[in-house]
Amino acid sequence: MSTINNKAAEKFKTRALARIKSSKNEQQYDLIAKDASKAIELVPDNSKAFFYLGIALTKLDQPDSALKNLNKAYELALQTNNKSAQQICEQILETRKELAKKEKNEKISRTNPLYEKTYRLIQEFYWSKINYLRSRFNYKPFYEDDTDFQNEYKNLKNQYTKDLDDLRHVFESSLSKDRSTKNQIEAPEYILDPISFNIFHDPVITPSGNTFEKAWIIEHLKSNPTDPLTREPLNESQLIPNLAVKKMVDAYINENKAI
Amino acid sequence: MTTSILTSTLQTIKTNWQTMSVRQRLLKEYRTLEHNNLDGINPILTENLHLLYADIKIFDNELYQDTYRVKIMIPEQYPYVSPVVIFMKSTEDNINTIPIHPHIYSNGHICLDLLGPAWTPIQTINSLLISLQSILASNSRNERPSDDEKYVAKAPKNPSKTRFVYHDETI
Numbered sequence: 001m002s003t004i005n006n007k008a009a010e011k012f013k014t015r016a017l018a019r020i021k022s023s024k025n026e027q028q029y030d031l032i033a034k035d036a037s038k039a040i041e042l043v044p045d046n047s048k049a050f051f052y053l054g055i056a057l058t059k060l061d062q063p064d065s066a067l068k069n070l071n072k073a074y075e076l077a078l079q080t081n082n083k084s085a086q087q088i089c090e091q092i093l094e095t096r097k098e099l100a101k102k103e104k105n106e107k108i109s110r111t112n113p114l115y116e117k118t119y120r121l122i123q124e125f126y127w128s129k130i131n132y133l134r135s136r137f138n139y140k141p142f143y144e145d146d147t148d149f150q151n152e153y154k155n156l157k158n159q160y161t162k163d164l165d166d167l168r169h170v171f172e173s174s175l176s177k178d179r180s181t182k183n184q185i186e187a188p189e190y191i192l193d194p195i196s197f198n199i200f201h202d203p204v205i206t207p208s209g210n211t212f213e214k215a216w217i218i219e220h221l222k223s224n225p226t227d228p229l230t231r232e233p234l235n236e237s238q239l240i241p242n243l244a245v246k247k248m249v250d251a252y253i254n255e256n257k258a259i
Numbered sequence: 260m261t262t263s264i265l266t267s268t269l270q271t272i273k274t275n276w277q278t279m280s281v282r283q284r285l286l287k288e289y290r291t292l293e294h295n296n297l298d299g300i301n302p303i304l305t306e307n308l309h310l311l312y313a314d315i316k317i318f319d320n321e322l323y324q325d326t327y328r329v330k331i332m333i334p335e336q337y338p339y340v341s342p343v344v345i346f347m348k349s350t351e352d353n354i355n356t357i358p359i360h361p362h363i364y365s366n367g368h369i370c371l372d373l374l375g376p377a378w379t380p381i382q383t384i385n386s387l388l389i390s391l392q393s394i395l396a397s398n399s400r401n402e403r404p405s406d407d408e409k410y411v412a413k414a415p416k417n418p419s420k421t422r423f424v425y426h427d428e429t430i
Binding site for chain 1: 284287338377379380381
C-alpha cells in the first residue's frame with residue numbers, strides 16, 4: 001500500500017514541478033498547489049512537495065500559509081541531508097519579503113482608503129491593457145508562445161509592478177516621514193550569512209564563535225570539513241543553533257517590514 | 260518519449276535553481292565592488308555574470324609602474340571553489356605587461372594558495388583582489404618563478420588544473 005502511495009505521490013510531485021517550470025499565468029499555480037497537496041496527503045514527509053506548495057502559495061498571494069509549508073519543507077530537507085535546503089532557505093526569504101509587503105499594504109490601506117482605490121485603478125488599467133494585447137495577437141494559434149507577445153507581456157508586467165511599488169512608496173512616505181527613510185537602509189552586515197550573503201534563516205554557531213547559515217555551511221563541510229574562518233577541523237555535529245541571531249533577524253524584519 | 264522530455268525539463272529546473280543561489284551572492288558582491296572604490300583596483304564587469312576583469316595599480320613599489328589586468332572566471336561551484344584568476348594583456352587598453360614576480364608565470368598564471376586549497380567560502384572577489392595587490396606591493400625580487408619556462412611550455416589553459424607546490428611562505 002505504501003509503495004503505491006509513494007509512486008502516486010511521486011507522480012503528483014513531478015507534475016507540480018513541471019508546471020512550476022512552464023507556468024505562464026496565475027491559473028497554473030492553482031493546479032500546482034492542488035498537485036502538491038495531493039502528494040502531501042499521500043506521503044506526508046515529502047520535502048519537495050511542501051516546497052512546491054510553498055512556491056505556489058507565494059505566487060497565489062497567500063504568503064502566511066506558504067511560509068508554514070516552506071518551514072516544514074526545510075525541516076524535512078535537513079533531516080534527509082538534502083541539498084535543496086539552500087534553495088528552500090532562499091524561497092523562505094522571498095516569501096517573507098512578500099509577507100512583509102502584504103502586511104505593509106494592509107497597514108497603508110487601513111490608514112488611507114485612497115491607496116486602496118488607486119491600487120485598484122492601476123490594476124484595472126493594466127488588466128485592460130493585457131486584454132487588448134491578447135486580442136491583438138488572437139489571430140495566431142498558440143500566441144502565448146510567441147516571442148513578441150511574451151516580450152510585450154513582460155514589459156507590461158514590469159511596468160505594473162513598478163507602478164505599484166511607486167504608489168506604495170508615495171503613501172508610505174506620507175504615513176510617516178522618518179520611517180520611509182529607514183526602510184531604504186540595507187540589512188546590517190551582522191544579520192547576513194558570510195557565505196550566501198543572504199539574511200539568516202537558520203543560523204548556527206561553530207566552536208570558533210562564528211555564525212553561518214546552516215544549509216550553506218553543511219554544503220561546505222561536505223567538500224572541506226574545516227571552519228571557513230579559522231580553518232580548524234569542523235564537522236556537522238559541532239554546529240549549534242544561534243537563537244540570539246535568529247531573534248535579531250526577526251526583530252529586524254518586523255521593525256522594517258522589509259528584507 | 261514523454262518521460263525523456265520530463266527528465267530534461269527537470270534537469271534544467273535543477274540547474275537553474277542551483278545557479279540562482281550563486282547569482283544572488285555574485286550580484287551583491289559586484290554591487291559592493293562598484294561602491295567600495297578601492298584604491299588602485301578598478302573592476303570591469305561584463306554581461307556574463309561568471310566573468311569579470313579588474314585593473315590593478317600598485318603604489319610605492321618601483322618594480323610595478325604599469326596597470327595590470329586580471330581576468331576572473333567564476334566557476335559554477337562558487338563560493339565553495341575559488342575563482343580562476345589570470346593576469347592578461349590587452350592590446351585595446353594598452354595593458355601590455357604581465358607583472359614580474361617570483362610567483363607569477365609569464366603566461367599570467369598565479370601560484371597563490373588562496374586560489375587553491377586555502378580558499379574558503381567566506382573569501383570574496385574583493386578580498387582576493389586586495390590580496391593580489393598586496394603580494395605585488397610587498398615584493399622586492401625582480402624575477403619569474405625558477406621553473407617558468409618549463410611550466411609555460413606545457414601549462415594547461417586553466418590554471419585550476421595545475422597542482423602548484425606552495426613552497427615559499429616568505430613572499
